Amino acid sequence: MPLLRIEGVAKSFGNFRAVDQLSLDIRAGEFFALLGPSGCGKTTLLRMLAGFETPDEGRILLGGSDIAQVLPHERPVNMMFQNYALFPHLSVRDNIAFGLRRAGMARKDIATRVAEMLALVKLEGLEKRKPDQLSGGQRQRVALARSLARRPQVLLLDEPLAALDKKLRESTQGELMELQRRLGMTFIIVTHDQEEAMTMAGRIGVMDAGRLVQVATPRNLYEAPASRWIAEFVGDINLFNGQVAARENGRLTVSTAEAGPLAVSELWPPVTKELVSVAIRPEKVKLSRRAPASDAGLSQTINRLAGVVTDVNYLGGVTSYRVKLETGAMVRSSMANTARLDVDAYLAGQRVVAWFTADDCLVLEQ
Amino acid sequence: MAHAATRLTRFNMTSLALGLAFLYLPIVILVIYSFNASRLVTVWGGWSLRWYHEFFSDRAMLDAAWMSLSVAAVSATLATLLGTLAAVGLARGERFRGRALFSGMLYSPLVMPEVISGLSLLLLFVALNAERGFWTVTIAHTTLTMCFVTVVVQSRLATLDRSLEEAAMDLGCDPVRAFLLVTLPLIVPAIVAGWMLAFTLSLDDVVIASFTTGPGSATLPIRIYSEVRLGVKPEINAICTLVIALIAVIIVVASFASKLSSARGESAAPL
Numbered sequence: 207m208p209l210l211r212i213e214g215v216a217k218s219f220g221n222f223r224a225v226d227q228l229s230l231d232i233r234a235g236e237f238f239a240l241l242g243p244s245g246c247g248k249t250t251l252l253r254m255l256a257g258f259e260t261p262d263e264g265r266i267l268l269g270g271s272d273i274a275q276v277l278p279h280e281r282p283v284n285m286m287f288q289n290y291a292l293f294p295h296l297s298v299r300d301n302i303a304f305g306l307r308r309a310g311m312a313r314k315d316i317a318t319r320v321a322e323m324l325a326l327v328k329l330e331g332l333e334k335r336k337p338d339q340l341s342g343g344q345r346q347r348v349a350l351a352r353s354l355a356r357r358p359q360v361l362l363l364d365e366p367l368a369a370l371d372k373k374l375r376e377s378t379q380g381e382l383m384e385l386q387r388r389l390g391m392t393f394i395i396v397t398h399d400q401e402e403a404m405t406m407a408g409r410i411g412v413m414d415a416g417r418l419v420q421v422a423t424p425r426n427l428y429e430a431p432a433s434r435w436i437a438e439f440v441g442d443i444n445l446f447n448g449q450v451a452a453r454e455n456g457r458l459t460v461s462t463a464e465a466g467p468l469a470v471s472e473l474w475p476p477v478t479k480e481l482v483s484v485a486i487r488p489e490k491v492k493l494s495r496r497a498p499a500s501d502a503g504l505s506q507t508i509n510r511l512a513g514v515v516t517d518v519n520y521l522g523g524v525t526s527y528r529v530k531l532e533t534g535a536m537v538r539s540s541m542a543n544t545a546r547l548d549v550d551a552y553l554a555g556q557r558v559v560a561w562f563t564a565d566d567c568l569v570l571e572q
Numbered sequence: 573m574a575h576a577a578t579r580l581t582r583f584n585m586t587s588l589a590l591g592l593a594f595l596y597l598p599i600v601i602l603v604i605y606s607f608n609a610s611r612l613v614t615v616w617g618g619w620s621l622r623w624y625h626e627f628f629s630d631r632a633m634l635d636a637a638w639m640s641l642s643v644a645a646v647s648a649t650l651a652t653l654l655g656t657l658a659a660v661g662l663a664r665g666e667r668f669r670g671r672a673l674f675s676g677m678l679y680s681p682l683v684m685p686e687v688i689s690g691l692s693l694l695l696l697f698v699a700l701n702a703e704r705g706f707w708t709v710t711i712a713h714t715t716l717t718m719c720f721v722t723v724v725v726q727s728r729l730a731t732l733d734r735s736l737e738e739a740a741m742d743l744g745c746d747p748v749r750a751f752l753l754v755t756l757p758l759i760v761p762a763i764v765a766g767w768m769l770a771f772t773l774s775l776d777d778v779v780i781a782s783f784t785t786g787p788g789s790a791t792l793p794i795r796i797y798s799e800v801r802l803g804v805k806p807e808i809n810a811i812c813t814l815v816i817a818l819i820a821v822i823i824v825v826a827s828f829a830s831k832l833s834s835a836r837g838e839s840a841a842p843l
Binding site: 256257277278279284285289292294295356 | 733735738739740741742743744745746749750753754757758
């Protein structure tokens with residue numbers, strides 16, 4: 207039995223179906239991310255877990271009992287708000303102690319727990335400050351300490367890092383992961399930032415239009431997206447529409463208008479439709495001055511596309527190229543800059559061959 | 573630079589001085605003449621506290637002042653209570669049927685001519701056969717000033733983040749305790765400002781009070797008004813000076829209260 211089971215939950219606001227027949231299991235001790243574009247229903251789902259919204263249908267089982275109709279203050283669940291929602295009239299200490307006082311904890315225990323929480327988020331010495339005397343990063347830590355103080359069974363985090371700048375966000379991501387591992391707590395985070403979700407979460411649930419479209423580990427989400435929409439939403443991708451022309455021994459040949467016939471390895475479960483898209487991530491497209499002579503050296507089928515480099519974007523760690531094929535279609539390729547001197551760099555206007563293996567391709571139904 | 577733009581030029585100084593003089597010269601003259609020893613209002617006869625003595629030994633005038641102050645205090649308190657409840661209901665309640673109508677009706681005393689409010693209240697009290705006096709004036713003033721409290725408190729609530737109350741509930745408060753422990757402390761400055769606004773409005777009112785009061789229970793403005801019709805006595809100047817002093821104190825306290833609320837990181841209640 208998972209710690210949290212969401213069963214056929216639905217929620218509408220007027221005619222708008224914010225969450226639509228959604229089911230999901232979350233294990234104890236898991237770091238789970240809900241990822242999706244704005245308006246996909248991820249925040250509504252989180253608010254239903256916190257108790258601020260009541261589902262129209264379905265059940266939310268926490269440790270086996272249905273909490274869908276339980277009021278927020280009676281749930282063993284705490285939430286960290288996007289704007290932190292610190293009480294402006296209370297000091298850091300009183301903010302953290304707020305939930306403990308409501309739980310009727312003894313004064314001595316409260317003092318101990320507050321000190322423990324301050325140490326956990328590295329805010330010792332700031333307990334007398336008011337929220338408006340803190341920096342953004344410090345406020346974020348107070349909010350975290352306050353939501354962790356009651357030791358909830360599940361901690362819900364609503365875009366917890368959205369208000370921080372990039373550097374601080376990255377270091378805080380690491381601290382959150384470390385904290386979650388140390389406390390062994392279940393974290394559910396809502397984010398629209400896929401890099402954040404991939405960095406922190408063990409599993410990611412991608413939402414679109416109120417539905418959960420895929421639940422997978424970051425690697426599987428990226429390398430084996432369940433649909434064309436997910437492939438395009440998570441990371442960059444080249445897509446070629448075409449038709450299945452031949453099928454043998456787990457290998458498909460797809461004839462595309464833009465890139466000619468492409469050899470791809472078939473995934474499991476196999477595609478059933480004839481109209482498909484071949485998808486290939488830019489970092490899996492290599493560029494060469496000449497096409498690799500034969501497939502023998504790589505012991506697998508290679509797709510070669512001849513074209514001309516049109517754009518070169520040097521981004522530090524990688525360089526991203528756009529190559530115009532003879533059909534007029536564009537292919538994106540990104541290559542790691544593994545050497546300091548640019549002996550391998552290509553220039554705009556140069557004739558190149560973009561190539562990739564059949565195994566690196568994905569076949570997605572249109 | 574902002575400094576250059578805000579520096580007082582000769583022109584700005586002159587226009588500021590003229591503006592302030594236009595507003596405050598009559599009051600300054602009134603205050604000075606309240607210390608006049610002469611019996612004639614317009615003739616200066618040297619400094620004296622004579623008219624203050626006169627006022628403090630004028631039983632009828634003192635009764636009227638006491639009546640005004642108690643009406644203002646009681647009606648302001650009632651108006652603050654009801655006005656705050658209405659503001660919370662409008663700002664935080666679920667969208668109930670007739671909400672727009674309710675809020676429109678709540679604000680109608682803001683624009684309703686006082687003569688009409690006064691007359692309609694008088695008709696009501698006559699119809700109810702209520703003895704007119706302290707309570708009728710108090711009730712009338714409560715209905716007049718409650719909407720001002722609602723405006724002040726509601727605008728404060730509108731700037732408060734809803735997620736503060738949600739955070740309180742998330743941390744173990746039922747909705748009532750969330751309101752008492754988080755919302756109320758944050759809107760107290762607005763409530764104080766609303767009370768003071770209601771108090772001064774009630775203290776100031778002549779029209780509604782004269783419709784709804786009965787014989788032998790005149791408020792200070794009514795009393796002054798009837799005295800002035802028989803000719804201005806310098807005693808009136810003394811009373812007015814005291815009223816001005818009281819209102820000045822209230823305004824200073826109220827602006828401190830709203831400063832306090834803006835120091836808490838939220839925008840201040842308009843005053």
